[in-house]
Amino acid sequence: MSAASNRGPLVTLTAAALVGVGLLSADALTDPARTRAEAPASAAATTAAAAPAAVTTSTSAPPAATSATTTPAAAATTTTSVTTGAAAYPAEAVYVGRDATRRISVAVAVRDGKAAAYVCDGKSLESWLTGTVSGTTATLSAGSDRLVAELDAGWLDVTGTVRGRAVHVRAKLGSEPAGLYRLSRTDGTTIGWIVQPDGSQVGLETQSGRVAPAPVLVPGQPVNVQGEAAYPKEVSGDDRI
C-alpha cells in the first residue's frame, strides 16, 4: 500500500488515549465516594441540626476513609478489612448487591441515622424492612424478618432472615441509576425495584397479597401501572415504608 508516512494514525491513537485517560480522571475526581462525604454535610446542615450525633460525625470524619476504600490501591487490600473497617456510614447512601447464588437481591438505603431495605428474588420473595443506624451497623426489621448490615471496608455485609430464609449478601455502594426504587399507590399497589450497578434489575409488584413481576423500570421515567403512568421514587433511608 502507499500507506502513510503520515502522522494521522498516530495522532488518532494518541488523541484517543488522551481522551480516554481524561475521562477516567474525570470519573476518579468526581466519584461520589470522594465527594459524597462532603456533599451531605451541607444537606444535613440545612435539614436538621437535630440529626443524630452518629451522623453528624460521619459527615466530617470519614471522607478519607470512604474515598480510600474505593481507590484501586485500597481495593487490592480489601481482604485486610479490619484496618479500614472503622469507617462509618455516609449521611446518605444506598448499597445494592446479590447473594452468591444471584437469586436474592438486597438494597439498603441509609439516611440520617435511619435505614430502609428491600429484599427481593424477582419471583415471589420480597420484604421491606426499616431500622436504625448505629456506627457501622444498621439493624432492620419487618415482622419476623431481620437484617443486620455491617460496613466492612467499603462493602456492606448484609445478613439475616427473610420469610424464613437465610440471607447473606455483600452489597456495594451504588449511584444512580443503581439503587432502590419504590412505587406506592393509594389503591394498595406497591412495587419495589432493585437496580444493580450493571444495569440489571429485579422487582415485584404486590396488590392485596397478590405478587406479580414488576414492570421494567427505567430510572427517571414513569412506569405503566394498570394503564396509568406512575412515577417510582428512589427510596431514602428515612422513608416511611
Add this chain to the structure above:
Amino acid sequence: MTASDLDQAGPAARSRPAVAVLAVPVVLGVGVAVALGVYGSLHEGAAYGISIAGFSSGAVAKSWLASGAFVLAIVQVVTGAGMWGWFGLGDRARVAPLHRWSGRLAILATLPVVTHCLYAFGFEHDNARVLAHSLLGCLFFGAFATKMLALRLRSVPGWALPLLGGLLFSALAGLWLTSALWFFTTTGVAR
C-alpha cells in the same frame, strides 16, 4: 520483538512486505489489551461514572453511543473495502477521508463508554455475556492500537489491514450485541 525488529524489518519490507514488520504493532496492541484487562481487574468497580447530558441514565447514554459507533463501523467496513476497489466507490483519495473520519468519530463515541465500563464496573466474569463483553472490549482497543500503528509502516502484507479492520468490526459488533442490544431488549428503548 522490540524496536530492533522494526529496524531490520522496516527497510527490508520496502521491497517485500514480511509478516515480521507487524511484530511491533501487534506486541504493542496486545500490551494495550492486556493493560486494559489488568486495570479492569485490579480497579474495584466504583459503580459510578460522569454523566453525559441529554440522557436519562448512563446505561442509556452508553447504549446510544455504542449504537452510533456500530453504525459508523459499518461505514468503516464499506469505505475500507471501497479503498480496495470494492463497491465501485471510486478513487481511493476520495474514499480515504471518509474512512478516516468515520473511524475517528467511531472511536470518539466509544471512549465515554469504555471509560465508564472500566471505572464503574471493571473486568467482570459473572456470566457469559459480561465475560464476552469484557474480553471483546480489551480485544477491540488492542486491535485499534495495532491498526493505527500498522498504518504507520511503510509497507505491510496486503492482508494485514483488512484483517485488522475486520477484527475491529467484529469485536465492536460483539460488544454492541452484548451491551446495547442486550440493554435495549431487556430494559426497553429509552432516551
